Amino acid sequence: MKSHSPWGTSKNPVKFRIPTADNLVPIRLDIEIDGQRFRDAFIWNPSDPDSEIVVFAKRTVKDLKLPPAFITQIAQSIQTQLTEFRSYEGQDMYTGEKVVPIKLDLRVNHTLIKDHFLWDLNNFESDPEEFAKTFCKDMDIEDPEVGPAIAIAIREQLYEIAVQNVTSARESRMNKKGRRGFEYIQSSKTSGNGVDIVKLFGHKSTVIRKRKDWDVYEPIVDLLSNEEVDALEAKEERNNR
């Protein structure tokens, strides 16, 4: 697809999209009807026609034997998130030459995953799905539900960053105080997330990480026992309420 050139610099904004090979949207559902709670997360292709949404909602409700009241709720929720995504679509995105850190901190059934790595925002051929699959294979994860959860978490973070870049672009355009304003506003608004490649890989530093950073960037995969899972779930419930 696009070559690895600094497309997203302030001089050359790119149209908004998730910076991966596929423009797929992470969707999260959290619906409660009559005391029954349904939580789910999956990846959706926004170029699928909207008729697919209802089909998917019906299929899910039928497969999980949920009460039919869920169908409209699910469809609406998906539709809202998709519309939000599409509302960003026409706008410009300034990604800069940024490499962003992605943090994984999730629990899927009995597996707990913590990880921290860097992701190149300008690589429009990146593929979170491949990353997730390789991660599961390398770490010998047996639970097959972990892979999709990782891919979704990565996409959500990338989505958020992309959205931030759009809004910052809008604001910086409104601020007409000269060129300097661009860079400064970008770096401050995104709370220093972006790591400047030049700084990191300048002539003085190497690609290899310093020893003291190893712990931070190492992936941790834990298998929990039933009691620990229950305890964590109870804590999450309390936090959510």
Added chain:
Amino acid sequence: MATDVVTPPPSKPSPEAPSATTTTPTVDPPPSTTPVTITPRPQEPEADVIHIPSYSRWFSWNGIHECEARFVPEFFDGRSTSKNPRVYKYYRNAIIKRFRENPTRKITFTEVRKTIVGDVGSIRRVFDFLEAWGLINYTGGSTAKQPQLKWEDKETKTAAAAQGGDSTDVTVPKKRFCSGCKAPCSIACFASEKHDMTLCARCYVRGNYRVGLNSTDFKRVVISEEAKTDWTDKETLQLLEAIMHYGDDWKKVSEHVGGRSVKECVARFIKLPFGEQFDGPPESTELDVELGVKNAANPTKKARLSPLADASNPIMTQAAFLSTLVGVDVAEVAARAAVTALSDLGNGKHQESSKAPPSITKQQESDNASDVNNLDSTEEALVKAKLQLEKEEDELEKAISGITDEANEIEDKIVHFEEFDLQMERKLQQLQQLQNLLYFDQLTLLFHKTAAPKTVENAGEAMKSE
């Protein structure tokens, strides 16, 4: 942190075990024709024999067949970089592996998509494709699985309704004997739970049951052909060959197949998904020409079948079935003959004329059917069919006249609009003229204005000079 390793359920080999599988996809005839390296896996506890329908024989773990490229084209047209054959294979193999971990149970789409990394739209399409082709959720012997065939859907619906909807697998595999006439039941029979009796359709219609029973006590149960004897591939091939050679001559077809009655051949042929699958896609065009006529005829037969087939009236279903067996022309002639016969009967000119047409129809029907009902009732049914046809024609006419009326109205409206348009144009022109006039007036005013101060000045000067 955690010391216990609690792994999720399956005691069977983990899903990581890759493409070399022993779950040989077999269909009833022994040799499996899939080009798969078969390496024995020692840990298999149950004898896993996975059944897949014979038209899905092309499936292999490592390869992608042409019909996959045809039915799920989004992965093969190169429009999206992440939708490529490799990803398709990953989805497909993952879904099938998941299903085969527990082949006795139908797997749902939601279960599967939770475990596959990818966007749910594409996963769903692959899942539907695999299910339609029986590579997953194929519990052999049941006819309830194939979503493409309307005839079976009707069957399952009626039987499920009749039995109070106990399960999706509707067919009653055991042989049923009629308590009235002691003959084996086929196609449809009537069961009464209360009195534990089974009656074949004939006995039920004739009222051949004990005193004290009511016709409402009986529920209709449909028996599928396949439950009795499954069609082997050889037989299916023979059937197709025969059809290609003999066309509509079902007697010869059944002879060629050997061991199958005419009715069974026809029923089996109707149930086949697509004739072309047996010969592969490149030949599909030729086959289409040959079998196209058949396929075209069959859908119309099916279409005609459906409105009558779901009636709980066994007579109507028999008549419908007979009419398909017999062919369009013959059925028409028979119907006409029946109508004339009945009308003649009504007029009172019976005896000779009534005997001749009924005998003709009787001959034709007995030629082609194996279990014919009462002659009068079939004639009645055909008459009813005719009436319905006429009714529908009337409705059609009404609809058409309604449409023409509306078309006329629309024309009128268009004419009106054109008039309005003309008026609008005229008004526009007038407006423009007025505008021009105004402009002109303004100009003259300006001239006068500039002229006026000068005259005032001149006058002033003149005054001064004086």
